[in-house]
Amino acid sequence: MAATHVLKSEWTKIRSVASTVWTLGLAAVVTIALGMLISALSKNDFDNLDREDQLTFDPTFISFAGMSLGQLAMIVFGVLVVSNEYGTGMIRTSLAAVPQRGTFLFSKVAVAALLAFAVSIATSFAAFFAGQAMLGEHRAQLGDPGVLRAVIGGGLYMTLIAVFSMGVAAMLRGPMLSLGILMPFFFLISNILGNVSATKKVGRFLPDQAGSKIMQVKSPFDDDTPYGPWGGLGIMVAWTAAVLVGGYVLLRERDA
Template sequence: MGSFPAILQSEWTKIRTVRSTVWTLLLTFVVTVGLGALISLLTKNNFADFTKNDNSPFDATTTSFAGIGLGEIAMIVFGVLAVGNEYSSRMIRVSLAAVPQRGTLLTAKSLVVGGLALLVSLVTAFVTFFLGQALLGDHHTTLSAPNVLRAVFGAAVYLTMLCLFSAGVTAMLHNQTLALGVLVPFFFLLSPILSAVPKVKNVAHFFPDYAGKQMLTVFPTPSEPYGWLAGFFICGAWTLAALLGGAAVLKHHDA
């Protein structure tokens, strides 16, 4: 086994040489920025209609992040592909032969995947915010406004956690198709449906997507069960559990 920096370098090489992972990161940026800009422009041009029945303060930050839902899909796919490509190509056997310490291998992979996801998410979050505010015109806000800077960073942290959660689930399942078949319906069908059902919505409030999105809120509302800090820890707990689960499966099962 090589040194840990050498393992990190190897994992970086794997990711940057696979076109699908590069494209999913680019797609995260494009759809989040593009849809956020479109919604911000539509909101500016139809501001009176959009806010006439809303008594709560206008949240310019959340408006600019209207496209983050599509960005989530791309980031989930990136997390899945970053781990699952090795299983689909059987290259995981080569990786394990080079690095028999499976926990070390997954740690290095998680650091590279998470670091890259965080970098792209930070760029995406700030570009999305600034472009959205520019298009909102007189209805814009600034980073110096209360809770705004925290919300922008929260968007980047949320996307990063979602990526790492997806990577951990893929490590547990050893199959990228199965991982996508579980994650996409969970986040975009099961979670929204359960959140709308009165008798079970309290359970859905503790799902990682609901918790993570609390980090984007600027104006706390009494109807929410908890605030951004609790959302950070809940989403972080899901992410850590997925990565630990992936490490346990990788350690005790053949690739």
């Protein structure tokens, strides 16, 4: 089957499954709404901050506070895109129609990634403007140094979260197993490793912690991270590429 036909087929599969579409919508709503709430609370608490915290106050990054929860929906989206066919048994039909497994997997990832990016970049800009509206006199402007990079980076971050989840789902196949590993990894293990002094230097190289650096305009005075915003995003890209390669290798070597 021609690559263009495979791409069209994958697009049809994604848009025909309501759950995948709903998860993208949920990611947008949660990210924007929670970002607005945290921004409003931060504005009210600004005068209570000490001088050092006021100097490193990052209104741009605060407006993205909702992404910590919005990425949950992106993880679910990425897992469902890949694992739905395993759950229904349609994977055998799909692989019979597209025996080139690399073409099959990466067409699926490409279509889903483009869709995720379109939603993510729109969500990132919306979260920024809504959050800044809540921050009032403490708000940042899109033309301020580093702000546009951070807003675009927010869209890239959410997209990579989804693609990373696709790679993991391609390796593990089952949605429950994939979610059972990804959820604790991003919401528990990563936070523990990143906040415990003994493991902090390791935790900062995990995909979510490294990738989130792209959304920061200001850093705390005690920040000794050995990479900058684009370096952090590069680390996240490397993680994502690694799991996609792992997913491809396992898909190629085993039966459906």
